[in-house]
Structure formats: structure tokens, C-alpha cells
Amino acid sequence: MLKIALLALSLVAAQSVVAVVPTAVPTVAPRAPAAFTTRLPASSGSVSLPTASVISGSFDGRMVKYDRRGSSGACQEQDETGEADAVFILQSGASISNVIIGKDQAEGIHCRGPCTVTNVWWEDVCEDAITLKQTGSGDVSTINGGGAFHAEDKIVQHNGRGTVRISNFFASDFGKLYRSCGNCDQSNERHVQVTNVCLHDGSEGVGINSNFGDTATLSGISTDSHPSDSSVCCTYEGVSPGNEPDKIGCGDGFSACNYSEGSIGSC
Numbered sequence: 001m002l003k004i005a006l007l008a009l010s011l012v013a014a015q016s017v018v019a020v021v022p023t024a025v026p027t028v029a030p031r032a033p034a035a036f037t038t039r040l041p042a043s044s045g046s047v048s049l050p051t052a053s054v055i056s057g058s059f060d061g062r063m064v065k066y067d068r069r070g071s072s073g074a075c076q077e078q079d080e081t082g083e084a085d086a087v088f089i090l091q092s093g094a095s096i097s098n099v100i101i102g103k104d105q106a107e108g109i110h111c112r113g114p115c116t117v118t119n120v121w122w123e124d125v126c127e128d129a130i131t132l133k134q135t136g137s138g139d140v141s142t143i144n145g146g147g148a149f150h151a152e153d154k155i156v157q158h159n160g161r162g163t164v165r166i167s168n169f170f171a172s173d174f175g176k177l178y179r180s181c182g183n184c185d186q187s188n189e190r191h192v193q194v195t196n197v198c199l200h201d202g203s204e205g206v207g208i209n210s211n212f213g214d215t216a217t218l219s220g221i222s223t224d225s226h227p228s229d230s231s232v233c234c235t236y237e238g239v240s241p242g243n244e245p246d247k248i249g250c251g252d253g254f255s256a257c258n259y260s261e262g263s264i265g266s267c
């Protein structure tokens with residue numbers, strides 16, 4: 001107990017003085033298909049950050065639970081929140097691994113450019129779990145391993161452009177695993193690749209704007225509602241800011257949704 005308290009204190013001290021320093025930690029190798037876990041892992045301590053922690057380089061959280069308890073970044077339900085209310089802000093090219101994001105937070109992780117998110121778990125998503133703002137059409141961000149629980153709306157919010165890869169991920173009790181922004185300032189083309197993901201107790205897998213040229217490629221998908229799985233991929237009519245995108249339809253009959261409903265498994 002004391003050891004954990006001391007660890008947490010030293011982490012708080014380290015966090016509040018400087019941005020997290022890159023550490024030389026080997027990256028976690030991608031796990032074999034279907035080997036992902038489905039429960040929130042035990043935490044090795046906890047830290048409440050007064051402000052968002054900005055990461056450049058790579059940061060290994062060693063399974064410590066981070067939140068924004070007692071600060072402006074605590075969950076404000078459906079209130080407007082932004083980058084400043086994140087727990088972690090990743091600079092372009094940054095990586096984060098082995099972190100639990102606790103329930104007292106609003107915006108999870110914000111990536112300012114391409115980022116790599118490995119084995120990160122959200123205990124209770126508030127606004128969004130991850131917001132991606134990469135600006136290059138060739139930019140790729142990777143979310144591998146980990147999982148998210150209780151997202152009233154979206155888990156991954158893709159603004160900006162480029163491609164997002166989500167693999168070996170467990171999503172439980174959520175609105176959408178992924179949404180390509182349907183009413184951002186820029187009507188960018190965005191792409192998502194989803195591999196080996198369990199969609200448990202959610203209403204929609206990915207939502208993309210087919211009129212913006214978005215595409216989704218999905219494989220190794222399993223759901224708890226198998227075999228009625230057209231909602232694994234849905235297309236929308238993207239619109240300008242201030243308007244709400246209309247849903248066009250869902251299922252593998254839409255060419256922007258590259259997957260086969262028949263290959264969806266159970267989880």
C-alpha cells in the first residue's frame with residue numbers, strides 16, 4: 001500500500017514538473033488474433049493530473065491509472081470539452097503504452113499528429129476516448145491492444161485526415177467504436193482499418209462519410225449480437241459545421257464498407 005502511495009506521489013511530482021520524458025522501453029509486440037483480453041486490467045497505482053500531460057517521444061505508464069479528478073478535466077457529461085480536458089496530449093509521432101485511463105476525466109487521449117496507442121484501457125469513457133487530429137493524407141495512427149468501457153457516444157473520433165488502424169481491441173457498452181468527423185471545418189477523406197476487434201454491447205461499429213471519400217476495411221470482427229451485423233459499418237452524408245450528418249445506411253452492400261457480414265464472429 002505504502003509503496004503504491006509513494007510511487008503515485010513520485011509520479012505526480014514527475015508529471016507536474018515537466019512533460020513526460022521519452023523512455024527507452026521496448027514496444028509491445030502485436031498480439032495474435034483473438035488473444036485480446038476483455039476486462040479492465042488491475043492498476044499498479046493511480047495519479048490525478050491537474051493538467052493534461054503532453055507527451056513527445058514515448059511513454060510507458062506501467063499500468064498506472066491516470067485521471068483528472070478535482071480539475072477542470074474531470075468528466076462533465078455532455079458539456080463542451082476540448083484538448084485541455086484530455087488526460088494525455090500526444091505530439092506528432094508520440095507513443096503511449098500500458099496505461100489505464102480512469103473514469104474521472106473528460107477527453108482521454110488527444111493526438112496532435114500521427115500517434116501510437118498500445119494497450120491503453122478506458123475504465124469509463126466520458127466525451128471520447130481518443131481524438132485524432134493528424135493533418136497529412138498519408139498520416140497513420142495506430143491503436144493496438146487495450147479496450148474501452150461505457151462510451152455513451154464515440155470511442156475513437158477521427159478529425160483531421162489520413163488513416164487510423166485499430167487492432168486487438170475490446171469495446172464494451174458504447175455508441176460507436178469509430179467515427180470519421182461528419183461536420184468538421186474540413187471535409188477531409190479519412191480511412192479506418194479495423195482488425196481483430198470485439199464489439200460488445202455497442203450500437204454501431206464504424207461510421208464514415210462516403211461523400212467525403214472515406215473508407216473502412218474490417219476483418220476479424222466479432223460482436224455479441226452475431227449474426228445480425230450490418231451495423232458493423234455505417235455510411236453517412238458528411239456536412240458542413242453546424243449541421244448534423246444524415247445516416248445513409250449500414251452493411252457490406254456499401255462499397256465504402258469493405259468487409260463481409262458473413263465473416264463476423266461472436267464475442
Ligand SMILES: *[C@@H]1O[C@H](CO)[C@@H](O)[C@H](O)[C@H]1NC(C)=O
Binds near residue numbers: 218
Ligand atoms: C478490402 O479488404 C481486403 C481484405 O481485407 C483488402 O485486401 C483490400 O485491400 C481492401 N480494399 C480496399 C479498397 O481497401
